[in-house]
Amino acid sequence: MNVIKKKICFSFVLAGLLVPSVQAFVFKINAPPARLYVDDFGAVGDGMQDDISAVVASIEALRDAGPGAILEFSSGKTYKLGMRPDSNFQVDLQGMTNVTVEGNGAILLNTPYRASVRMQHCDGVTVRNFEIEQAPLGYTQGIITNVSPAGGFFEMEIMEGYNPIPAGMSFLDWGAVIDPDLRRIRWDMRDHFRPESYIAVGPEQYRLYMQSGYITDLNDVHVGDIYFQPLIFNGYASNIHITNSKDCLLENVTLYSGRSSMSSRVDLNPGRITVRGFKVMVRPGSERFVSNWRDGVHCKDNRIGPIIEDCYFEALLDDSINMSQNTVMASEIISSNTFRMTKAEGPTSWTEDSSSMHAGDRIMVFYPPTGEYIGPVRVASVDSNSREIITFEEPILNVVTGRVVSGDTLSTHFYNLDMCNARYIIRNNVFKPQRRHAILARSVDGIICGNRIEGVGGNGILLENEYGGPFFAGPFPQNILVSNNTIISTHLAPVRIHSSTGVTNSRLARNIELAGNQIIGLDTSAVELDNAQDVAIRENNVFYEINGTEMLDPVQAVDSENIFYVPTVLRDGGFEMTFLDPDNNGYEYCPEGLPWTFSPLAGYTESSTAYTSGNPPPPEGDQVLLLKGAASAFQPVTLSEGSYTVALYAAQRKNFGDQIQQMKVLLNGVSLGTFRPGTSGDYEPFESSVYTVPVRSTCILKLEALLNIDETLFIDDVRINKQ
Template sequence: MTLPYRLLVVCSFIVCAIAAPAQQLPALKPILDAQIGNSVIEIPPGKYLLDNLTNGAYQFINKNNVTINGNGSSIICNSQELAFRFYNCTNITISNFSIDYDPLCFTQGTIVAKDSVSNLWYEVEIDQGYPVDNVRNSRVQFYDPATRQLKRNSITTSEGHYAAFEKIGPRRFKLTKSAAWVAYEKVGDLVVLDVVSAKPNPAAHAFQLEKCVNATVQDVSIYGSNSFSFFERDCSGTHYNRCKVGRGPTAPGIPARLRSGNADGIHSSYASIGPLVENCEIKHNGDDCIIVCGRSFPVCKIDSATNSIYVLSREANPIFYAGDTLQQVLYAGVKSGKMTVQSVVSYVPSAAEQQAIVAMYPDLLFKTSYTKGARIVVDSLPGMGIGDIIYNENHIGKGFIIRNNKVGYNRSRGILIKSGNGIVQNNEITGTAMNGLLVAPEIHWMGGGFGHHLEIKNNLFFECMFEKNNQGMPPGVLSVFCANGLAQVPAAGAFGQINVHDNTVQKSPYPAIVFTSVMGLQSSNNQVAPYPCNSREHGKKFGVTFTAPVWEKNNTQ
């Protein structure tokens, strides 16, 4: 694309942003419908309305060897829900467009009043040009008015933090706390809140791949989402190249946006072959920037006579296929035996089975949601106990590569890995409130799996771990960390064959690098610049010390 053409597209976008509400834009659906059988689908340069309020997400189903070329177009959704869904597609290429929302998926404003006596409420005046309808306190974040970045030594709050949330004026909301918790918020701070669709049960995320093989997503930018920006589930070999999650444009006179998507940037779940994510920029989103994961399941019943394992689940359709390999993890947190899936049927656990698991995992999140389950028949049953964990070794995104990306300025982790046989290389991770890179199964989430055969090299971490002290948070800017159901660091064997070398950590608290529970740890040439910020207590619950750049526990070479 030549420079004059780029300038033409940018100027066209600005004019539309000033003069044309989303509902007056040309409709995208007829353009796509007219080409739905083509091997090459072209979106002409311009700005379009994707009317997902009326039609829901635009879906591409069972497409093979299809190219969708956006030609630099801008696509505006009019409902805070899924924009595009690709299902059971093979060898598809999707490229060169942006997705945005009008109304946005969030709103923002300034704290204009605060309870200075009991610290139990504050009021937010919404900025001009930002939504005031369908506002929710499901994800409330505080920003520094000087830097317009997430507030240091603060926290992200949610509905559970509040006893009441009410609109008290045309552009003003009052948030009443459920307790006198402290986010060090003050009058003049900036606040971001979620905005939801007027539709009941809107589909989550912005761009979704499901059961797709060898999809290429290239030069696609997403400036908002009600949850994940890019989400893939049960895919194989996705390639994300030069994609972006970022703060979108605003018209003149309107304050610049503070947030991009409301949750994760690129979220890969249950992949049989993990994604290649390269040359991407994922920033300012409401949760993790890039994550590769599967799912773990606690064992609630065992029938040795039929080689059957019964597991709890909080999702209706966990992914197990005949022939898949299950990895067993002992309740103590160390990997043990493996087995092969013969068959799977759904199972409804009893109340007693649910309660037994919850008692064994006191920090388990979403406890009341573990009402579903599966009965899995395996080829042979290793020694197993109630409370052990299994995960599907074939669907944790093994073989992933994450390289040459720039991520950060977000409320959680830059990169989160729950997988194996992967590489994290040459990434810049900046301004993450929590870990810059975390390799962890996160048992309280029942995330899977437990990392193995990983190479982590040549990454730069800068100004990470600035969230308010949390003694239960996994420690470390670059962290390979495991805690079992009793919040204890397991013996070596939760992780295996981890090679960490030539990484650099700057302007971040000690310990900057953390390794636990690794059998076969190789660490060399990692550099930590001294930084006078060693009073943090992230991970103190697990016995972490804060006086040295590296903290290790229960590893073997």
């Protein structure tokens, strides 16, 4: 009888003969996702009226609307957000699933007493297309008018348009002195200063006394320099915080000014988080010298590493991307396999949200004095009443208790291999001059590729762990690919790989590959290795900035072993280096700053552009060489004595009719063969005839299209093979 009833109900559905309750159910299933507008809740968006109540109401309505709902802000408007009494975050998304907050380019004008955006306990949530500003700014800046190393102070006058130091603000955190012409910190000067105290010496004029460790550095400070001073309003909550969430996206958000804290923080997430198109930058046309005081994207204790792609960072006073896990120590030994744990960040008593260990997790135990580690050891259980009490499946011996405080080099470290940002991806980002490192990664199993790094004050890419000083972070960098990045004019080594241990031969930074990178350096080494092993460095292009000559010995290795180094023969044979694209159309004729030299109508193109949209994906990467008409590209290559062939893939343009373009490969003007791919548009392999080099010399490799007609050839994955 039940089966018959089900069949009858199904027949009624098909016939449209529904009782009202079923009709309502069907209507709800077929209804389009709810689309809400913040202006309908009373927001004005004129930059004057406080819209915080309307924004909070619209977020509550978004929660009630459920999965698929979209909350929209209006393009061209500025939403002033004053004090929100019930949360430290103005756009606070809690426990939401598959909803979107669409900014449409609107500006969030935020008070520095509150952070901007939080996604917590969210699944599939997207926040995109906003600009964020602070009113008032979360910092001040002034012109240095007097410097007295003997007195231990300098004086500054607040610049027009910047606020004085608020009355009653007794504590000033560290700031920085900026060269007004370079618009960055001079590299021969201390990169930060810590005030001890300050006094007003005139209208918007202050004397800042330095802490004792910074007084001698005042000798490098000049009258006329700019001093940036962060102002701390209501703690250090990050401007954007994504936590305890999964499958969430932050996209096309620009932070022009933030409260004095991290630009964004991604931590304790059980699933993948993507940060795409995030920009931390100085507002164009302003007199600002700093975009934000602390890190651009700060990642901690994620079960799977985030994807950070297509982002832009400039003028920060900390690292652009910082990837690590909190160091955990045992504050109390309860038994041989049970310990009370502690960490520097987070509450003393752990919660489900803040805990750094869960049942079943794999833990690495590190003993700094000896450089030894054991594990992984699995967590057997977590005390439900005191989550910082952890029991392991087996005893852990010789544990030295500690509290994760500066100066501690003896206590045992615990790192959760299931919460260390493994499988992170950092790709296709741009890093401009700033105070510290572009990419600092203390995690395992990562990919760093396609990034462009210029003029940063620290390392371009730093892979290391850290302990004993003010910061504790790990684990050791292992199983990482660094490929096809461009690194130019960094103050410290462009790439540094290091493991910090109590001994010099533990070599816990390991299994790392550097391939296909272009490095233009200021110093004698492009890659520094310290206490590392199993590092492959192959086919990177390394040159001195001062004269453009090749670095013949670009690797400096200390206490390291099993270093595999293969010098480059051909630079960017896959055409994957980042190129300037002013028109944003995905291709560029004669792009500058690349190892190839181009004739007119030759250049780089991405796949799926107006040229390549009809072709399949290229065999290597996402970019190819474009030769239109009788165009050509060449570069010098240094070849040792021997015989060589040139191998490549080529394809006809497919979205412009059947084409018959032909190409030639030349070395030192000698033709090594011609090739005409078929009309299918597929990339077809070609290998040239043999060219013999009698003695080591520099040769010119040229790739040339032969027919001076409106037809185009694409080339990819060019290799010079020694026979």
